[in-house]
Amino acid sequence: MNPDCLQYAMTSDEQAQFERDGFLAVENALNPEQLETIIAAVDRIDSKERSDDLRDKLLSVTNVLHRDPSFVDMVDWPTFFPKVWSILGWNIYVYHSHMDVTPPATDTTNWRVAWHQDSMRVNDEIETHPRPRLSLKVGIYLTDVTEPDRGNTLVVPGSHKEDELDCPQDGQSNPQGAEPLLVPAGTAVILDRRCWHSRSLNTSELTRKVLWIGYSYRWLKPKDDMTVAPLIADADPIRRQLLGVNATSNGVYDPVDDDVPLRTWLSQHQPKDAEWTKHPRPQSRPPAMVRGMNAGRQ
Ligand SMILES: O=C(O)CCC(=O)C(=O)O
Numbered sequence: 439m440n441p442d443c444l445q446y447a448m449t450s451d452e453q454a455q456f457e458r459d460g461f462l463a464v465e466n467a468l469n470p471e472q473l474e475t476i477i478a479a480v481d482r483i484d485s486k487e488r489s490d491d492l493r494d495k496l497l498s499v500t501n502v503l504h505r506d507p508s509f510v511d512m513v514d515w516p517t518f519f520p521k522v523w524s525i526l527g528w529n530i531y532v533y534h535s536h537m538d539v540t541p542p543a544t545d546t547t548n549w550r551v552a553w554h555q556d557s558m559r560v561n562d563e564i565e566t567h568p569r570p571r572l573s574l575k576v577g578i579y580l581t582d583v584t585e586p587d588r589g590n591t592l593v594v595p596g597s598h599k600e601d602e603l604d605c606p607q608d609g610q611s612n613p614q615g616a617e618p619l620l621v622p623a624g625t626a627v628i629l630d631r632r633c634w635h636s637r638s639l640n641t642s643e644l645t646r647k648v649l650w651i652g653y654s655y656r657w658l659k660p661k662d663d664m665t666v667a668p669l670i671a672d673a674d675p676i677r678r679q680l681l682g683v684n685a686t687s688n689g690v691y692d693p694v695d696d697d698v699p700l701r702t703w704l705s706q707h708q709p710k711d712a713e714w715t716k717h718p719r720p721q722s723r724p725p726a727m728v729r730g731m732n733a734g735r736q
Pocket of ligand 1 (some may be wrong): 538556591636637638
């Protein structure tokens, strides 16, 4: 990975904004040629996958990294990847991807909002408050959604620390504080999975296109088939980590250097981000084990 990406390292203002709102928009994440290449790939897949009954509806295709070289290039894209490791740390991989294409709706009456935090059962089965972050998604917006009603992602800023959302039950109204994400094409939005969000109706004449890349800790299972085998041979070590290659099975919990080339790279180029723990441990806890020598500790 080219150290030039460090020019896009998370600033303290960006960090504060992400912690406050639960999302961060990075404008001009793609240049016009990259944007064009990715749109062409999305259009090609859309024309292959779209069935007649989806003519005017959302087409969401998961597990897309292998479907075009421009997609896998996004996993460590320099304008936003440094911000991803800044938020989650280095013990991460890509656990999910999808492309969403939302054409103008012809039936606006049967529309239903779908407010949620990502990861479904995680929200029911982990009992802490607030819920843990665990993962985030980067939405790479391929369409200009600087105006509302273009199928914009709706968010409630600051809702990532809330376990419940007070949402009207009519299926169409939005909760208090909801707002559309208004961003130009080429923007990458980093979204904390816990920030309450919904799709929205596209009543414009544009077709909205977004490519989503989901990052999580390496100990969380993939959320789609992650067909990455064909991508490994050409990947550099950090990209292999991001595609889920593990040197050892235990290494998702207790990584050795070969499991996490991102940590090694950070220790050379951005040492403050290579620290072992992302969160300070209470003083009463025993010091971290000697890495890779945790025999007997589960
Ligand atoms: O398409 C959108 O704007 C939102 C997508 C969404 O809700 C999700 O991927 O979880």
